[in-house]
Amino acid sequence: MVSTVNVPKTMRALVLLEKGSAAVKEHPVPEVGDDDILVKTVAVAQNPTDWKFVDSGRGNPGSVIGCDWSGHVVRVGKNVSTPKVGDHVAGFVMGSTFPDSGAYAEYVKTPAELAWVVPQGTLTHEETATFGCAFWTAAQALYHPKRLGLVEPPAKVTDEEWLYIHGGASAVGQFAIQLAALSGYRVVTTASPKNHELVKSLGASEVFDYRDSEVVSKIKAVTRDSIRVAFDTISLQESQSISAAVIAPTGGKVMHILAVIPEATARKDVVREYTIIYSALGRAYTYATGQHASAVPEDRAQIVEFLKKVPGLVKDGQIKPLPIKLWEGGLDSIPAGLQYMKEGKVSAEKIVYRI
Missing domain, CATH: 3.90.180.10 (Medium-chain alcohol dehydrogenases, catalytic domain)
Incomplete structure (x- = not known):
């Protein structure tokens, strides 16, 4: 019944x-x-x-x-x-x-x-x-213990910790910025200049133009080269390359939303994986x-x-x-x-x- x-x-x-x-x-x-x-x-x-x-x-x-x-x-x-x-x-x-x-x-x-x-x-x-789709993808990528495993709201990270989000104005990026900010992370992201104010209004601390040839060095400077985790919401070769490049010299992890492109980076100290939200539905x-x-x-x-x-x-x-x-x-x-x-x-x- x-x-x-x-x-x-x-x-x-x-x-x-x-x-x-x-x-x-x-x-x-x-x-x-x-x-x-x-x-x-x-x-x-x-x-x-x-x-x-x-x-x-x-x-x-x-x-x-x-x-x-x-x-x-x-x-x-x-x-x-x-x-x-x-x-x-x-x-x-x-x-x-x-x-x-x-x-x-x-x-x-x-x-x-x-x-x-x-x-x-x-x-x-x-x-x-x-x-x-975008909201669920952000939640899975950021908080699932086998993805980035970040601190989940209402809890907050206790120390200053930077998170890089590539594509902050994308649908996934906008939700990821909001969630990460709720979790207490300082978010540095990329977006077209016309969308900089939008992503800042969502909680991004810093935003740069992904087309800027010096984008990686600028991100490293503002974060004091401390980024250990990144979320690439675009996942084309250029975004995968940048997302790996901004990780600190001590290494870290990048989560993509599309399949990993091996040739996007030569770094071996950066774990790179991708997440597919359909798995959250629990149905083969x-x-x-x-x-x-x-x-x-x-x-x-x-x-x-x-x-x-x-x-x-x-x-x-x-x-x-x-x-x-x-x-x-x-x-x-x-x-x-x-x-x-x-x-x-x-x-x-x-x-x-x-x-």
């Missing part, structure tokens, strides 16, 4: 048809398991991974696209005590992979423990939808290309514990949503938004749609 309101059998969803092709069509509303909730989506947000799954051939035909969502609970499984039907909740799912999971739809299913309840009177659905998956990933229970456990803190951080105003570019037209307009992002036109803001 589930607690529920009236829910149709089918819904409109943006479905992956084949490599490079997607369309809005009628799709089955996901069945709710004993530990799941079903959410009527109100707003969804866009990430680079959304268009990349469509174009790369990794996505599975017949699956629903999209990761970031905000909405109201309309059905709960028999083991679920919270959230309740009617609650405003938000979360993250793996799009373009499963027929019964994906954000770009009128309904989305998720395990209850992977959703967080938005405190009344705090954020709109559009704002809350930005707390998905297989790409259309045949690559398989097993479930990682410890990654899910880490994000579940972190999500318990999020309502309090939001209620106290300690975490701000990303700047929003509201894209009109709902589900039918998402392909145009994906193309816009693919063309590199998104900067320091999150595209959000109302469903």
Whole structure:
């Protein structure tokens, strides 16, 4: 038995048809398991991974696209005590992979423990939808004991310690700056000059232009060459090179969000790894290309514990949503938004749609 309101059998969803092709069509509303909730989506947000799954051939035909969502609970499984039907909740799912999971739809299913309840009177659905892939990635990279393992709020680091974040104006970067500052770290970051004030307003102590030929020496000077950990939110060869170069002579660790490029640095004293947030969902998956990933229970456990803190951080105003570019037209307009992002036109803001 589930607690529920009236829910149709089918819904409109943006479905992956084949490599490079997607369309809005009628799709089955996901069945709710004993530990799941079903959410009527109100707003969804866009990430680079959304268009990349469509174009790369990794996505599975017949699956629903999209990761970031905000909405109201309309059905709960028999083991679920919270959230309740009617609650405003938000979360993250793996799009373009499963027929019964994906954000770009009128309904989305998720395990209850992977959703967080938005405190009344705090954020709109559009704002809350930005707390998905980028937010979770920042929390995993910074706080998971097998990633950077930093001090997690409400605790704070006791001594002055610098953290380098490459790409401070990216979606992941903006959340990482806020979280690191809450943890008491001094953040030095890079961004285009037009975004310097934005990243400072989020808690960065110092910011430099990543295009500056002297960026590494300037970062080392302002931090007294003391950086032991870095988070590269861009993870192309240049950013991987800079992120390794700013680490102190005693060595340290860099966490990337894309695969490590070995030739980006010759340093052997810097541990370089990458994090994939899909592991936090605790569900095995297989790409259309045949690559398989097993479930990682410890990654899910880490994000579940972190999500318990999020309502309090939001209620106290300690975490701000990303700047929003509201894209009109709902589900039918998402392909145009994906193309816009693919063309590199998104900067320091999150595209959000109302469903």
